[in-house]
Structure formats: C-alpha cells, structure tokens
Amino acid sequence: MPKRLTLRLMLLLVAALAALASIHPESVSADVPYQTYYKDNYNQLFKMQAAYTPAGALGKDLFIPDPSNPGQTVYSPLNQPQDLYIDSRDHIYIADTGNNRIVHLDAEGQLAGLLTLPESPFNRPQGVFVDTNDDIYVADTGNQRVVRLNGEGELLAEFGRPESKLIPEAFKYDPIKLVVDKRGFMYIATLGGYQGLLQLDPQGEFQSFFGANKTGFSLSDSIKRLLYTREMYEREISKLPGSIASVDKDENGFVYTVTKEVRTKQLKKLNIAGLDQLAGKGEFADTMTDGSFGEYTHRAGRTGYPQLNDLTVDGNGNMTVVDSKLNIVSQYDGNGNLLFFWGGAAGDTTTKLGIVKIPAAIETNSANDLFILDSENNIVQKYRLSEFGALVHKANQLTQDGRYEESEPLWLEVNRLNAYYAPAVLGLAKAAYKKGEYERAQELFKQAGWAQGYSDSFWQNRLLWFQSNFGLLMNVVIGALLILFAARFTARRLGFGGTKRKAGRSEQKQASxxxxxxxxxxxxxxxxxxxxxxxxxxxxxxxxxxxxxxxxxxxxxxxxxxxxxxxxxxxxxxxxxxxxxxxxxxxxxxxxxxxxxxxxxxxxxxxxxxxxxxxxxxxxxxxxxxxxxxxxxxxxxxxxxxxxxxxxxxxxxxxxxxxxxxxxxxxxxxxxxxxxxxxxxxxxxxxxxxxxxxxxxxxxxxxxxxxxxxxxxxxxxx
Incomplete structure (x- = not known):
C-alpha cells in the first residue's frame, strides 16, 4: 500500500511539473483577447508573443455640465467619433463627429474641455490636428472648411475651398483628415480626392496637389486600348487613382498617407518633393514581396483585401496602420519592414478590452503607447508595449541606426524567445557581417530570406577563398595544361589517335x-x-x-x-x-x-x-x-x-x-x-x-x- 501511494504521488508530481513546463513565460496571457502574428516575405504565417497588451479604455465616462441644471453634470458619451490626435503633452483630442464637437482629454484620459465653436458650430467634423503652438486645426467636413483654433477653442482662421485655376471645377472640397508642418503648410485629405492631398499655405492659398496615387493599368486595359476605337474607349468608365484616406507626419518632415481602394502601395512615406520612400518596401524588396501593406489572416468569415483607413508614426519611426474592414493592426518599421500584426474577431453583442469593432483612427503618445478609436463602441482603446515588443523596438532601432554590434545581444534574446521571428535573424546576420564573420552571416541571411545580404556575404567568402587558394588553383591549372600537352605530344610521336581513324570507328559504331x-x-x-x-x-x-x-x-x-x-x-x-x-x-x-x-x-x-x-x-x-x-x-x-x-x-x-x-x-x-x-x-x-x-x-x-x-x-x- 505505501508503494502504491508513493507511485501515485510521483505520477502527480510529474504531471504537475509537465503542466508548469508547458506554460511559456512569453505566451499570450489570458487578458489578451487577440493573437499576434508575423508574416515573412514568403507569406509564411507565424504566431508569436503579444507585442502590445490592452492597457485601458478612455472616453467611456464623459460627464459634462448640465446646461439646464447649473452645478450638475450629465452623461454625454462619444457619438460616432472619426479621428483623434495626441499632442506633445500627451493630451488627447477626439473628433466627436456625431456630437459636432472636439473632446479634449488630459494625459490621464480625464475630460479637460469641449470645443464646440458656438459662434460657428461644427457640422460633422472628421479630422483634428494640434501644432507645436497648441493651435487646433479641425477638418469640419459638413461645413466644407478647415478651422484653426487656439488652445482655448477661440476661432483664429477659417479656410474654405481655395481659389485656383489648377483646381478642377468638379473637385469636391470635403476635408476629412489633415496635418500641418513646421512652416504652417496644411496637407488636407478630402473625401474622394483622387488628385492627392490638398497643400495650402498658412494663409489658405493653394500650393499644389501632393502625393497623389497612380492609376492602375491592367492587361485588359492594354487590350482595350489596342482594339477599341476612340469613341468606344471614351465611353468606358474612367479609371481613377485611389483617394487618400488619412495622413500623418513625423518629426523629420516626412508625410505619410494611407489609401483604401488600392491593393499595393497602400502606405506611403513622402519626402518634401512628394516621392515615396517606401517604393521598394524595405529590405526584402529584392525577393518575393509585392509592395503591399496591411496584413491579413485567412480566418473564417474574413475575406477581401485590406482597407487601411488610418495610420500613426511613433518616436522611433515605426508606422502602425489600422484596417477598418478586417479589424487588424499592422506595424512596420521606418523602412517598411513588417514587425508584427494582430487582431481579433469582435463579437456582435459582447465587448472585450483590447478588441475593436470598427477602428476609425489610431495615434501614439510620447511613451509609444497606441490608442485606437472605436467608432462603434465610442471609446478609445489603449495598448502598451509588452516586454517582447519593447525588446524588438529597441533592437530594431539600433539596427536601423547602423549600430549592429550593439543590437546583437538584444536580437539574441528575441531569437531565444521566438526562433521563427525573421527580423531577429536578419539583425544577427547584419551584426555578424559587421564583425567580419561572413560564413555565419551568409547562413543567417539565407535563413532570413534576404538575398542581397546573402550575396554580399558570399562575395566576401569567395574573395577570401581565392586569396587563400590562388596559388594552389594556378598550380592545378598549369599542371593540367602540361599533362594535356604531354599526352598530345606522346600520342603524335607514337601515332595514336588519328582523327580519320577515330571518325571511321565512331561512324561504324553509330551505324551498328x-x-x-x-x-x-x-x-x-x-x-x-x-x-x-x-x-x-x-x-x-x-x-x-x-x-x-x-x-x-x-x-x-x-x-x-x-x-x-x-x-x-x-x-x-x-x-x-x-x-x-x-x-x-x-x-x-x-x-x-x-x-x-x-x-x-x-x-x-x-x-x-x-x-x-x-x-x-x-x-x-x-x-x-x-x-x-x-x-x-x-x-x-x-x-x-x-x-x-x-x-x-x-x-x-x-x-x-x-x-x-x-x-x-x-x-x-x-x-x-x-x-x-x-x-x-x-x-x-x-x-x-x-x-x-x-x-x-x-x-x-x-x-x-x-x-x-x-x-x-x-x-x-x-
């Protein structure tokens, strides 16, 4: 009996240890209701640790002074909000479209004020931006204008449709999103504006259209142009480039845009000349990528292409985009390389912290926390970097800055936590190449799938091989030539190998x-x-x-x-x-x-x-x-x-x-x-x-x- 009891206790102990061993310290915790993925440049999908974890919900308890009962407050929730912006103080501004107001929250998410502009009320505002002087710009869509307010909400300027011969008469001026650069120039995204961003100077004068998308041209279009008459071709429905859905900028002056109606180059990073700096989509452009942004998984009930509707750029230059159709958040580094993406199916009736039903906008604060505006639930979801995500950000930033050897210990830790995460392998490969470990770098570059790095490492290895074996190689070549010359000379002296005799034998052999x-x-x-x-x-x-x-x-x-x-x-x-x-x-x-x-x-x-x-x-x-x-x-x-x-x-x-x-x-x-x-x-x-x-x-x-x-x-x- 004691032996049986001892055996049972041992079995229970082994089972308990096995259960504890199965719990990975970096696995997705129970409070993360979505799965995080990484997709390499061969479209292989890998599950990974959560890069961001839910950290709270803001804007759900908005109580404003009751105008009919002085000294009392009344509950006034958000109503179909469409945009948010976080300023240098980490204050949050929300374009509360359904309530025709701008909601101002402090860094802790508490109500700091409401902007309604009583003398000229807003009409369904869809965009908000705050410049370095704390002036507030609002894309007042329903009134077809952009207004500029001071920090107290007082009207400073109003910008209606600009007058210019360069603007088509059919152009509809419905501003939806905007940013303002250091010069005070406004970059305005308009509803259906396929011409690009509307660039206005500080006085509201038209300067140019900026960052327009290109019109797609397919094989069928080529055939139509070849076969159709001019009259038939003119009767075809005009193909227009996709209109920009949202815009953002970073501290270096780059302007970023996202577009819904295109399948490639949905995300752009534009310099001052309007040229896209992500045209090749990062370091994997020489392999099998197609230049598309916005990730997706083949979940049941989720079909179609991504529809990116907003983006944000954090202090490290990482770009994060939200998909209004697939409810997926994708993050890329400053060169357009995918870092990770995540999302979860939102229930029809239940609401979970971290799950967004309809993401309308996304922003980043100074701590690189993400804030996603949910226009269905009328709240702002806050996400904080996990330990794994922060480690990836820090290592990737060092790599982007060219400090490869400093990034190596961090990438080693990332690789230990997730051996299938290609950016970690790529970071280790660059560090090995920097240190002159070309054979290891070549192997790692191949594992990461980066042909350019593999080629550079192979070139170095080939050069080293030639340098160390050149003498032996030349001796072998000279020896082979001498042997060949000696064999031919001997054959001639002895009368062997006559061409006519060989040809005759060959013909007889083939004939037989x-x-x-x-x-x-x-x-x-x-x-x-x-x-x-x-x-x-x-x-x-x-x-x-x-x-x-x-x-x-x-x-x-x-x-x-x-x-x-x-x-x-x-x-x-x-x-x-x-x-x-x-x-x-x-x-x-x-x-x-x-x-x-x-x-x-x-x-x-x-x-x-x-x-x-x-x-x-x-x-x-x-x-x-x-x-x-x-x-x-x-x-x-x-x-x-x-x-x-x-x-x-x-x-x-x-x-x-x-x-x-x-x-x-x-x-x-x-x-x-x-x-x-x-x-x-x-x-x-x-x-x-x-x-x-x-x-x-x-x-x-x-x-x-x-x-x-x-x-x-x-x-x-x-």
Missing amino acids: RPLLRQLGHAFYVLKHPIDGFHSIRYEQKGGLLSSTILFVLALVSYAIMRAAISFIFNPSIIVEVQIVTILIQFIVVWLSFVIANYLISSLYHGEGRFRDVLYGSAYALFPFILLGIPITLISNVMTLSEQSIFTFLEYGLYVWVALLFFWMVQGIQNYSVGETLINLLLSIITMAICAVLVFIVFSLTSELFNFIYSVYQEVTIR
Whole structure:
C-alpha cells in the first residue's frame, strides 16, 4: 500500500511539473483577447508573443455640465467619433463627429474641455490636428472648411475651398483628415480626392496637389486600348487613382498617407518633393514581396483585401496602420519592414478590452503607447508595449541606426524567445557581417530570406577563398595544361589517335547501334536545325526511345534548375520546392503543345505526322540537357553583381529552346516563316482553349458528383 501511494504521488508530481513546463513565460496571457502574428516575405504565417497588451479604455465616462441644471453634470458619451490626435503633452483630442464637437482629454484620459465653436458650430467634423503652438486645426467636413483654433477653442482662421485655376471645377472640397508642418503648410485629405492631398499655405492659398496615387493599368486595359476605337474607349468608365484616406507626419518632415481602394502601395512615406520612400518596401524588396501593406489572416468569415483607413508614426519611426474592414493592426518599421500584426474577431453583442469593432483612427503618445478609436463602441482603446515588443523596438532601432554590434545581444534574446521571428535573424546576420564573420552571416541571411545580404556575404567568402587558394588553383591549372600537352605530344610521336581513324570507328559504331545514331542526331539538330528536323520527318533520324530519353533528361535538367539554382537568383527555394508540381506542369505544357500543334498543322496543310511532332518536340528540348545543369552550377558561384551574366545565360537558354520549336514546326511541317508564325500563334490559342475546356469539364464533373452525393444522402436519410 505505501508503494502504491508513493507511485501515485510521483505520477502527480510529474504531471504537475509537465503542466508548469508547458506554460511559456512569453505566451499570450489570458487578458489578451487577440493573437499576434508575423508574416515573412514568403507569406509564411507565424504566431508569436503579444507585442502590445490592452492597457485601458478612455472616453467611456464623459460627464459634462448640465446646461439646464447649473452645478450638475450629465452623461454625454462619444457619438460616432472619426479621428483623434495626441499632442506633445500627451493630451488627447477626439473628433466627436456625431456630437459636432472636439473632446479634449488630459494625459490621464480625464475630460479637460469641449470645443464646440458656438459662434460657428461644427457640422460633422472628421479630422483634428494640434501644432507645436497648441493651435487646433479641425477638418469640419459638413461645413466644407478647415478651422484653426487656439488652445482655448477661440476661432483664429477659417479656410474654405481655395481659389485656383489648377483646381478642377468638379473637385469636391470635403476635408476629412489633415496635418500641418513646421512652416504652417496644411496637407488636407478630402473625401474622394483622387488628385492627392490638398497643400495650402498658412494663409489658405493653394500650393499644389501632393502625393497623389497612380492609376492602375491592367492587361485588359492594354487590350482595350489596342482594339477599341476612340469613341468606344471614351465611353468606358474612367479609371481613377485611389483617394487618400488619412495622413500623418513625423518629426523629420516626412508625410505619410494611407489609401483604401488600392491593393499595393497602400502606405506611403513622402519626402518634401512628394516621392515615396517606401517604393521598394524595405529590405526584402529584392525577393518575393509585392509592395503591399496591411496584413491579413485567412480566418473564417474574413475575406477581401485590406482597407487601411488610418495610420500613426511613433518616436522611433515605426508606422502602425489600422484596417477598418478586417479589424487588424499592422506595424512596420521606418523602412517598411513588417514587425508584427494582430487582431481579433469582435463579437456582435459582447465587448472585450483590447478588441475593436470598427477602428476609425489610431495615434501614439510620447511613451509609444497606441490608442485606437472605436467608432462603434465610442471609446478609445489603449495598448502598451509588452516586454517582447519593447525588446524588438529597441533592437530594431539600433539596427536601423547602423549600430549592429550593439543590437546583437538584444536580437539574441528575441531569437531565444521566438526562433521563427525573421527580423531577429536578419539583425544577427547584419551584426555578424559587421564583425567580419561572413560564413555565419551568409547562413543567417539565407535563413532570413534576404538575398542581397546573402550575396554580399558570399562575395566576401569567395574573395577570401581565392586569396587563400590562388596559388594552389594556378598550380592545378598549369599542371593540367602540361599533362594535356604531354599526352598530345606522346600520342603524335607514337601515332595514336588519328582523327580519320577515330571518325571511321565512331561512324561504324553509330551505324551498328541505331539508338546512338538517333541520340547523336540531337547535336546535328543544334547545328542545322531546319535540316535536322526535316530529317526526323523524312529520313527517320528520330525514334520513340531516343525521343523519350531526351525528354526525360530535359525534364530532369529543368527540375534541377528550378530546385537548385542559387538562392540569390531564386529566393523561393528557401521554401519547400514542389518538385512533383514542377514536373507535372512541364509535362502538361509540353504535351498540350504537341497535341495542339498537330491539330492545327493537320488543318493548316502541314506535312508532319503526330509522331514527327512528338519526336521533334523532344529534340527541341535538347538545350535544357546541355545547359540546364551547367547554368545551375554557375549560379551557385555568382553574386548579385553578376546577375546580368546569369540572366543572359538563363534567358538565352529559353530563347534557344523557343527558336528550336519554331524551326521544328518549319522543318517538319515544311512551312515558310510566315506560315510557321501563324501556326504557332494558333497552337498557343488552342492550348488556352483546351485549358479552359478542361477546367470547365472538371468543374462540372465535381458539381455533378456533389449533386449525386447529396441525392444519395437525402435518400439514405429518409
């Protein structure tokens, strides 16, 4: 009995220790009702520790003096607020749109005053800004004006629609957001203003439109412009660039904008000339990023693209944006690199601290706390940096300032807490490169997915290798040349290796082995392509076995190229390469071309049979066998500075294969150049039509199967 009791106690102790070990000190605590994520430049999503934690809700208990009962107060909550601003004292100003007022809270969130402008009341104000002189600018949307008030709420100036010949007559002046720079120049975002921000001087005179978005131009637009008449094109609905939804600025004079109606470059960092400094989207621009901002997860019930409606810039230059559609907050550093993002599904009836139903605006105070205005719940949610978030901010700021070695201990701690967080790996890679640890830096840069850093580290490693092995390398080359010279000299002295005798033996060997003769014909095709393909058709220089061998070798070579080309030129290999998918795509495209070309040639007076097209299409892939693996090997000893050489070799290979397919059709079908071009164009169109038909057939088959299965379930249930 004592033994059993002891055993049970030991089991309970082990279970308790296991439960304690499973609790990670940096895991999301129970008071954080949302999940924080990081998405690398390959769109791989990782859960991580909370970067910000809820710290309170402001503006929910607003009691103002009761005008009908002096000395008494009355509850007056926010009503559909649309904007907030935090000044240098950390005082909060809220554009209380539904109540036609500006609510002023102190640094502790207590009511400090109300701005209503009784002599000229506000009408649905949607934007507020406070300059360094504590003057308050209000975007009074309903009154189509911008007003300037002093700290006591007294009217100083009023700016209506500016008069200028440069402003279109159709321009609608409905200011919604604004900022003011150190010169007193106003940058105003207007409702539907696709021309950009309205830039006014301190007197309200129009200066220019600033930071306009570009109009998207798709492939269908190009086709329309090519095929449509002028009258047809003019009847098309005009495509306009997206209008700026909000604007902010930092201490260095950069102006930031966000736009809802675009899928890329939703966030911009504009210099004084209006040029976007985030055009490449940070350090990962050389890999697989598309220049888009605003993150999202594939949660059930959440579809569509991000709709960014406001942003804020903290003291470290980090940019935080809110998505009014997906309820997600995304934060980027000053170069546009993602730091983290978070969000949670807001319940229809319940309200949780930290969950925002409709984020209308976002701001940052001097302590880098975030404040998000919830226009549905009529409150301001406050978020404070967690220990992990503060560590990331501090380490990233040191890295951005070029103090890589100082940031290394911090990044090591971040990496210890979360090994999948790519910015930490990138920071460690930069520190290793700075210290001259190029082999470690190369490995870390590859792990982080930054091709430029990997290339720079590889260049240094390659240089060091050449410096230490140059003497040995030259001795090997000289020794090989001497051995080759000696062998040729000896062969001549002894009378071996006559070219005529070797040629005769080779011809006899190939004649006795048809397969070798057919495989050797691939080299003749490269030298004389039209005659070579003509021989396949009329002289049986190609066969099924030889064509199969060439096709399989080309397929293998192509797969090796896709999977083993250097990370520098093919960053996608850092993610798992789907070899089976690559092989299937290659086979399907090649086989569909063979079928489509034979069908078109049969209708277009071609002389080639199906087997001739099949054999010729296999022989046309021969350059993949010759150059595929060499190009792959060469890519692994090159850097980005030699990218033009690699690009020339790679594109040259594809052009060579394309020309061989052209000459194959010309030689086998006995076409002229013009007939060959028409045949290839019709073949490509046929391939596209077949792909659409196959897709439709599979879709209908799937629907039919689902229908039959649903009928079967209905019958069996009843």
